[in-house]
Amino acid sequence: MNISFTVLGxxxxxxxASRVNSGYVLKADSELYQFDCGGGVSSSFRRFDFDPLAVRRIIISHTHADHISDLPLFVQMLYLAGRKETLIIHLPEEAIEPVKNYFSTLYLFSEKIPFKIEFIPIMxxxxxxxxxxxxxxxxxTHLIGYTDIIREYGLANKMQCFSYLIQAEGKSxxxxxxxxxxxxxxxxLTDLDILVVESTHIDLPSLLDIVIDxxxxxxxxxxxxxxxxxxxxxxxxxxxGYDNLIIAEDGMTIDL
Ligand SMILES: [Zn+2]
Structure with missing residues (x-):
């Protein structure tokens, strides 16, 4: 299996101006799996010449806007591209009902779209x-800082944010x-081939120690x-003493 991971955002x-928000496309042979759908990701998907009809699933990490705001537009893109087959969207469990309702608000009615959307909760x-x-x-623990406000206002949020470990044919x-x-x-992280890691909420020297270890x-x-x-x-x-670190750019593809 040929697997690559392209940075869309x-x-x-x-x-x-020079980067769009979070989005990545995993290509396994000819099939595409979309990870996160932040602002601008649908345009980026087209810019880097991916085929909307080759998307098999969408997998979302969490509901911050920079990771999910383009999701309805991404689905609209698949619809306008002529998709017919069922689309599976994996969402943090807390987001399933709100996202279904939001899709209806946007007139993305399941009765109107010519393919079925199956929402699967991530827990x-x-x-x-x-x-x-x-x-x-x-x-x-990305969302753990919201604990107090959720408790104080009795909000339904469950602070679900997920990292994804992807394995295929002995590679990870x-x-x-x-x-x-x-x-x-x-x-x-043990013996991982590739770590695609965010740079905003980490301490770099500590991360470097961990990846070397x-x-x-x-x-x-x-x-x-x-x-x-x-x-x-x-x-x-x-x-x-760690030589294998690169900084992502939109459009960069990494082979697994
Ligand atoms: Zn983010």
Whole structure:
């Protein structure tokens, strides 16, 4: 199986002129799996010449706008491209009903769209098995800071944010999505081939120690702010003796 991972959007939360928000497409032979759908991702999908009809599933990490705001537009793109086959959307369990309702508000009625949308909830420990690919959902602490406000106002939010460990034919990569800290990834990093990790909520020296300890072969830093200090990052990596770190750009493809 030929597997590649393309960065459609490498921006941190603040929208930028030169990067769109979070979105990545995993290509396994001719099939596409979309991870996250932040602002601009549908355009980026077209810009980098992916085929909307080749999308098999969409997998969302969490409901911050920079990871999900383009989801309805992405579905509209599939619809306008002439899709007929069922679309599976994996969402954090807390988001299923709100997203269904939002789709109705946007007149994306299931009765109108010429394909069925099947929403599958992601929960702690969920495993998605797809044609030789296995995707493990790893609950992380990115949203934990909302604990007090959720309690105070009795909100329904469950603070579900997931990193995804993707395995196929003995190879493995992990897409961190957004984290509470680099410590969320723990033992999932051991002997990983590729770590695609956000740069906004981590401590870089600590991350470098962890990836060296866990024998991670390659690190791709993404979710990058406009003023991100690339030179500092590369020199810190060099000082730590870690040579296999790159900074993501929109359109970059990494082969697994
Ligand atoms: Zn984010």
């Amino acid at each position: 490498s921006s941190a939360g603040m929208p930028q 702690k420990g969920s495993v998605i098995d797809i044609n030789g690919l296995t995707v493990h959902a790893i609950l992380n 990569m992990l897409y961190s999505a957004d984290l509470g800290s680099e410590k969320d990834l723990g033992t999932f 866990h024998n991670v072969q390659k690190v791709v830093l993404t979710h990058t702010a406009e003023n991100y200090d690339t030179n500092r990052t590369l020199s810190l990596a060099q000082k730590s």
